[in-house]
Amino acid sequence: xxxxxxxxxxxxxxxxxxxxxxxxxxxxxxxxxxxxxxxxxxxxxxxxxxxxxxxxxxxxxxxxxxxxxxxxxxxxxxxxxxxxxxxxxxxxxxxxxxxxxxxxxxxxxxxxxxxxxxx
Amino acid sequence: xxxxxxxxxxxxxxxxxxxxxxxxxxxxxxxxxxxxxxxxxxxxxxxxxxxxxxxxxxxxxxxxxxxxxxxxxxxxxxxxxxxxxxxxxxxxxxxxxxxxxxxxxxx
Numbered sequence: 001x002x003x004x005x006x007x008x009x010x011x012x013x014x015x016x017x018x019x020x021x022x023x024x025x026x027x028x029x030x031x032x033x034x035x036x037x038x039x040x041x042x043x044x045x046x047x048x049x050x051x052x053x054x055x056x057x058x059x060x061x062x063x064x065x066x067x068x069x070x071x072x073x074x075x076x077x078x079x080x081x082x083x084x085x086x087x088x089x090x091x092x093x094x095x096x097x098x099x100x101x102x103x104x105x106x107x108x109x110x111x112x113x114x115x116x117x118x119x
Numbered sequence: 120x121x122x123x124x125x126x127x128x129x130x131x132x133x134x135x136x137x138x139x140x141x142x143x144x145x146x147x148x149x150x151x152x153x154x155x156x157x158x159x160x161x162x163x164x165x166x167x168x169x170x171x172x173x174x175x176x177x178x179x180x181x182x183x184x185x186x187x188x189x190x191x192x193x194x195x196x197x198x199x200x201x202x203x204x205x206x207x208x209x210x211x212x213x214x215x216x217x218x219x220x221x222x223x224x225x226x
Contacts, residue, residue: 047163047206047217062214063120096162105153105210107174109162 002027004097004110012091012117018084022097022110023077029055030075035100038071038082040093041112048093052100053080087117121145121209125218131226136197140221142190142207151211154183154192157220158203166205167192199225 008020022036029036035052042048051061053071061069070083084091094112122145132138142152150170155163165174167183170190180195194201202225207218 046219047208049215049217051214060213064214100210100215103151103210105165105168105208106163106215107165107168112162 002099002108004099004108006095006097006110006113008113008115010114010116012087012115013119014088014117015086018082018087018091018095018115018117020082020095020097020113020115021079022081023079024099025078028075029073029078029080031055033101035060035102036071036073036080037098037100037106039096039098039106039109041096042090042093050082050084050095089117091115092117120214121148121212121216123207123209123216123218125205125207125221127221128219129222129224131224132197133226134197134199138194138197138223140192140205140207140223142185142192142218144188144190144209144211147187148209148211150186151209152183152185152190153208153210154181155206155208156201156203157206163206197223 003025005023012018037052038050053059053073068085073080094114096109096112098106098109100106124143152170154167157163166177171183182193204220204222206220
């Protein structure tokens with residue numbers, strides 16, 4: 001059974017870059033067929049889909065964040081990563097990594113990690 | 120981008136009640152609609168996909184229906200563990216999008 005786990009700093013200063021990594025266990029990113037995704041949830045708010053990466057490196061980003069987002073993959077470590085640049089307090093959120101396909105919804109999800117943007 | 124609108128935003132009910140949550144898409148999404156349950160401090164849990172298919176392990180008191188733009192999630196007999204926030208999600212087109220959530224509270 002595939003499991004995902006987010007890791008990274010819980011506190012980021014304004015204007016800096018938020019960096020998170022998702023480690024996948026129980027399955028290989030390289031096996032293909034899945035899109036590895038990032039989703040965030042502002043405190044007490046709804047869910048916002050950030051983007052995905054395929055094992056080949058192809059990506060799709062939410063246009064609302066596209067100018068600041070980079071998602072990359074390291075198949076040798078079975079990990080994928082999120083970088084969000086020029087952060088502000090509005091980027092404070094719980095960040096989830098997750099798996100999906102082109103025709104199925106998001107499942108499973110990581111447990112989520114809270115990132116706070118503050119000086 | 121497709122906008123998903125849920126109603127109500129919050130709802131009070133009692134155990135044993137039958138409740139229905141609705142989700143409307145701003146444009147047609149066929150049956151590419153999922154429902155999630157989220158409890159405080161936890162990741163969302165997939166309940167239903169393809170509008171009406173129950174995810175493995177989800178109790179049969181949960182059911183979904185609809186296609187096109189209008190969808191419903193029904194819980195036939197509320198249990199104490201069902202008090203949570205529910206989200207719909209469209210995966211018909213990118214960027215994928217979620218409803219704003221429906222918080223189900225104990226009356």
